[in-house]
Amino acid sequence: MNELLIEPFQGPASGRAQIPGSKSISNRALILAFLSESTVEIRNLLRSQDTDVLREAFETLGIQASEKSSGSIQVTGCSGQPPNDSGEIYVENAGTVARFLPAALSLMPEGNFEFDGSEAMRKRPMAGLLDCLKALGTSVDYQGEEGYFPFRLSTRGWSPKTLSVDASRSSQILSALLIAATRAPHPMRIRLEGETVSKPFVEMTVRMIRQFGGTISFEEPDFLIEPGLTGPTTGVYDIEPDASAASYFFALPIAVGGATTVGSFPEESLQGDLAFTEVLQEIGLSQCLSNGDVILDGTTKTRAVDVDFNAFSDTFLTLAALAPLLPGTTRIRGIAHTRHQETDRVAAMATELRKLGQGIVEEEDSLTITPNRSAMVELSQAAPIAIDTYEDHRVAMSFGILASHDLHGDGRPWIQIRNPECCRKTFPKFFEELARMRSIANAR
Numbered sequence: 001m002n003e004l005l006i007e008p009f010q011g012p013a014s015g016r017a018q019i020p021g022s023k024s025i026s027n028r029a030l031i032l033a034f035l036s037e038s039t040v041e042i043r044n045l046l047r048s049q050d051t052d053v054l055r056e057a058f059e060t061l062g063i064q065a066s067e068k069s070s071g072s073i074q075v076t077g078c079s080g081q082p083p084n085d086s087g088e089i090y091v092e093n094a095g096t097v098a099r100f101l102p103a104a105l106s107l108m109p110e111g112n113f114e115f116d117g118s119e120a121m122r123k124r125p126m127a128g129l130l131d132c133l134k135a136l137g138t139s140v141d142y143q144g145e146e147g148y149f150p151f152r153l154s155t156r157g158w159s160p161k162t163l164s165v166d167a168s169r170s171s172q173i174l175s176a177l178l179i180a181a182t183r184a185p186h187p188m189r190i191r192l193e194g195e196t197v198s199k200p201f202v203e204m205t206v207r208m209i210r211q212f213g214g215t216i217s218f219e220e221p222d223f224l225i226e227p228g229l230t231g232p233t234t235g236v237y238d239i240e241p242d243a244s245a246a247s248y249f250f251a252l253p254i255a256v257g258g259a260t261t262v263g264s265f266p267e268e269s270l271q272g273d274l275a276f277t278e279v280l281q282e283i284g285l286s287q288c289l290s291n292g293d294v295i296l297d298g299t300t301k302t303r304a305v306d307v308d309f310n311a312f313s314d315t316f317l318t319l320a321a322l323a324p325l326l327p328g329t330t331r332i333r334g335i336a337h338t339r340h341q342e343t344d345r346v347a348a349m350a351t352e353l354r355k356l357g358q359g360i361v362e363e364e365d366s367l368t369i370t371p372n373r374s375a376m377v378e379l380s381q382a383a384p385i386a387i388d389t390y391e392d393h394r395v396a397m398s399f400g401i402l403a404s405h406d407l408h409g410d411g412r413p414w415i416q417i418r419n420p421e422c423c424r425k426t427f428p429k430f431f432e433e434l435a436r437m438r439s440i441a442n443a444r
């Protein structure tokens, strides 16, 4: 297995980190463009495994998504009726594709699709969505365990006008149905049963449906969706930088001091994960906003925090990995649902932090980390510690930031990351970007 030894920074961070387009916005934009009645040009689309699998599925379905010379992608909207009504679709481990695409294709009056995903995806919750598709008229044939990939869908369009959704295990299930409902043959009333995790992602869905010309409202406890999606009025859609990916560079000053700039986010960003910058301010970093750029300065004293991450849990790993450098016990709550994502993230972070000698209390919904610097120094004295990444891009990236800290004070690497390529899911050039930021810091 490939391992990457991380060189600690030899100077404080400075400069601007280059962040790719948002995964969540990119895959919503691609699906909404396919459901639209017009052609949509998407600018700054993320190029990574999670968007590649959706574009490959588009190819299977005959949906045109072509590269323009300017670097943008042009999707020929087909009102949700692709040229091909059958095919095999592989979603790898992309939660957005796994949820959004089956829901969108279930609108077809006569479609037959085989769906499968990676080993990890075969364990992720799908039943909440597939039960809804059955209620709408699709038949679902499970090839393995009921409620999970792989399965075959025989679609018959949507008949009922109301639907109850259980999105307690993933908000993507609700988002998928709201997006697809824009092409239902009649107005839809969709009720969320109970609570959903990751609420800001549902708000992102609602706002993006409107940006694509759809009509959606919320009348507690129902979402009301009118049929029709014209596409963005200008015909062009711009993707924001990815706020979860930005979290690593926002937090870098905790590990190496200095300040990092990440830009440019629109004033009314669609991404709830920007709330992570508030956590960093609570830790003691100061934040400055300038023309959409966010600058975090870590030259001040830091403190440990106790935070509920339920609404922006993709960023909890960033804090967990840096907790060993904070002066006190860090508590991270609201993260039980992340046990069903790329890997069991709570268990993965607990295991790897224990390898570094940190005091860990792992509960179903929380992680408490008590730093132990001398254990970390001692354990990495003879040789660097190897961090396992469980095919989870966020485990790799967050420990990459911790590893940038000059623990031994002599520039000696003390962490190596196993299978760093798993970053290809959302940020293929993450370690190159970290190295570029390091060379700027070292040159100062």
Ligand SMILES: O=C(O)C1=C[C@@H](OP(=O)(O)O)[C@@H](O)[C@H](O)C1
Binding pocket: 023, 024, 025, 095, 096, 169, 170, 171, 172, 175, 197, 198, 201, 313, 314, 337
């Ligand atoms: O809708 C989305 O784009 C996402 C929703 C969240 O998932 P869950 O709702 O499964 O927590 C988040 O973790 C994921 O990275 C992206």
Ligand SMILES: C=C(OP(=O)(O)O)C(=O)O
Binding pocket: 093, 094, 095, 096, 314, 341, 342, 394, 426
């Ligand atoms: C949970 C994540 O991904 P997915 O879209 O596969 O759910 C993530 O990117 O952290």
